[in-house]
Structures are given as structure tokens and as C-alpha cells.
Amino acid sequence: MDLSRLRGGSGPGIRLKGAQPAPVVASNAYAYYGTAINISGINISAGMTQLCSIDVPAGKEMIVLEAQIASGLTSTQQAAYWEFEKDGEVVLSTGNVLQSADRMMIVGKIGGETTDRLVSNLVVNSNMKIRAHKPAGTSVTVQVTYILTERS
Amino acid sequence: MMQIINLPDGVTLNINEGATFHPEGLPDNRAVYTIKNQVATSEGMPLQLFAGNYYCQPGDTVQLQGDITDSSGNTATEINLPVTVKMPLVRHANGQPTTDEIYLNVALVNGVITATGKIERSGDWKILIERNNEALQRIGADFKLVAGDITFLA
Numbered sequence: 544m545d546l547s548r549l550r551g552g553s554g555p556g557i558r559l560k561g562a563q564p565a566p567v568v569a570s571n572a573y574a575y576y577g578t579a580i581n582i583s584g585i586n587i588s589a590g591m592t593q594l595c596s597i598d599v600p601a602g603k604e605m606i607v608l609e610a611q612i613a614s615g616l617t618s619t620q621q622a623a624y625w626e627f628e629k630d631g632e633v634v635l636s637t638g639n640v641l642q643s644a645d646r647m648m649i650v651g652k653i654g655g656e657t658t659d660r661l662v663s664n665l666v667v668n669s670n671m672k673i674r675a676h677k678p679a680g681t682s683v684t685v686q687v688t689y690i691l692t693e694r695s
Numbered sequence: 696m697m698q699i700i701n702l703p704d705g706v707t708l709n710i711n712e713g714a715t716f717h718p719e720g721l722p723d724n725r726a727v728y729t730i731k732n733q734v735a736t737s738e739g740m741p742l743q744l745f746a747g748n749y750y751c752q753p754g755d756t757v758q759l760q761g762d763i764t765d766s767s768g769n770t771a772t773e774i775n776l777p778v779t780v781k782m783p784l785v786r787h788a789n790g791q792p793t794t795d796e797i798y799l800n801v802a803l804v805n806g807v808i809t810a811t812g813k814i815e816r817s818g819d820w821k822i823l824i825e826r827n828n829e830a831l832q833r834i835g836a837d838f839k840l841v842a843g844d845i846t847f848l849a
Contacts, residue, residue: 578702582710583716593711596697600705684721691704 577688581618605667628672726838733761759810776803787819814849
């Protein structure tokens, strides 16, 4: 994490907007706090499909703690490609196999998965998008967890 | 067509038509199983459950075995894992979980779970079912366990 991006408030310098976000992980041994976006039933066409677009409110920065795609594919189907766009620029992308049991971590730091886990705590100033290319007629689930901080 | 969803914190979410936003989290559709016929051993010797705890010595190799059973009480023989996975054992202090974990090796064959590992240090080590359900979810398992937490006092 780039701590220089965390400013304002007290303690470690994080000023969260509004109420304390809810714990994302259920077990209190590893509870961490953030706001979770969960989207299911995103149908993907044969071409590159935008799975979600998230706009950050003015005056805020979004620290993305975790972003992942989970599929409902059979083991014989494969995902070809995904990409993560931050503030108008594709910053992360890969071609990979996404099978039924896989969860592709685009951004994240909690282990257990065997697929991509590229960076942690990615900071978004205005907008982020996640896209993927997979066989037509399949649907995926996207989960994004973040905190908002004040931008000075 | 896009759906535009304004979140309470000012974030705006754009998703495709037909997709569903879940403000309360994704629905949990995993099948639910329980653990029956649970047997614990230490260095191959049976451990007796006393006051809710299994007592063993630091450095002992412990093993926990049980049947994964469905709502009818039948062993779910269709449940198998192709590889040996890890089961977290979380050390507690004064009744509270710490971030200190060790991992047992877990084989799950024809609905029979066998977890084996060495508890090197003295302490209150617990298998937290919810923590393990999170681990199962992470590896894409389509089931979860409902059972009490299991404690080894070493």
C-alpha cells in the first residue's frame, strides 16, 4: 500500500466517508473492513465485455482492496482474457484459464486462490472498469471491495 | 442498456442489463453438510472430548476424522477433493482469536474428511468452521459445513 495516499483524519491517516464500513470477511480472526460490491448474472458475449464500471465521487479516492471474477463455467470452457482499467488506462490484464472452480483475483491480498493476484490496494481517482472475454452465453460474478478516502 | 446504481457513499455503479447488484452480499447457495462420527487422535491414540476440548501435548501430531453428511444423515460420498488441501487452525488467547494460524493437511475422499498436522506450540487452537467455510469458498467448493468449532488445547 502506498501510505502517502492515505491522508486526513486521525490515526494512520485514513478518513473514511460516512459510517464505519462493515466487515467483509465473516470470521473475526481475519475481519477486514470495507464496502463490498457484489454483482451476479453478468452475461458475457463472445467479445470483450464490460463487467462493471465504478465512478468515484468527486473529492474522494477509492482504494480497491479486492476485485475478483468468479465463473459458472464447466471445466471444458475457458476464459481467454480479462482487463482492469483505472482512470481511463488499462493497468492490469492477462490471458488465463477460468474454470468452474476458479476465482480470478484481479486485486487482492487474501490467499487461497491459485490464479491471478497481481497487486494490492490499488488507488482509483475517478473511474474503474473490469472487462472480460469468455465463451458466449456464460455468466460471471464480480466482487469488488474498497474504502473511500478524502482527496486533498 | 446499462443499469446505473447510486450507492450510499456516493459511488456510482454501472452494470449491464440483466445483471443483479446485491447490496447485502451474494446469496449463499452452497449445499450444507454436517460432520458426524468425529474422531480425534494424538500420536495415534484416541483423544477424549472433555469440557468441549481435545487435550494434547505440544509437538503431537493430531488427526481429526469424520463423515461429511447430508441433511438425511447419509455420508456424502460424492464429495471429493482431488488434492490435499489445508485446514486452518487458529490460536486463541483469552478466548479471542489471534492471527496466528497453523494448517492441517486435509484429505476429503468419498465424503470422509481426514485432517492431520502437528501442533508445535502450546495454546488454545481452534478449527473455526466459519473460517474454514471461507477457505472452501475461496477454492470454489459448492458446499459448506455447519458444525461447532473444534478445540485442541496443547
